[in-house]
Amino acid sequence: MADAIELKTAPADFRFPTTNQTRHCFTRYIEFHRSNCRCLAAKGEESNQCEKFAKYYRSLCPGEWIDKWNEQRENGTFPGPL
Secondary structure, X not given: OOOOOOOOOOOOOOOOOOOOOHHHHHHXXXXXXXXXXXXXXXXXXXOOOOHHHXXXXXXXXXXXXXXXXXXXXXXXXXXXXX
C-alpha cells in the first residue's frame, strides 16, 4: 500500500488578510524561487526543508499560472523580482 500523502495549505500570512489569495500566491512563488537557491546551497540537494517553500505556492496558485510563470522565467520575461 502506498504511503498516505498529507495535504496542507500555506500557513496564514498577516500580509494577506483578505480572502483573495492572488497576491499571496504570487508572493509565495517569488519567495520560493528567490529563497530556494539559498536554501539548497545551505541545506543541500537532499534536504526536504527547502520543499516547504514549493508546497506553499503550489497549494495557493492555479497550475496554469505556475506553468505560465515557469515559461516566463525560462524566457527571461517574468514580471516579478527574482
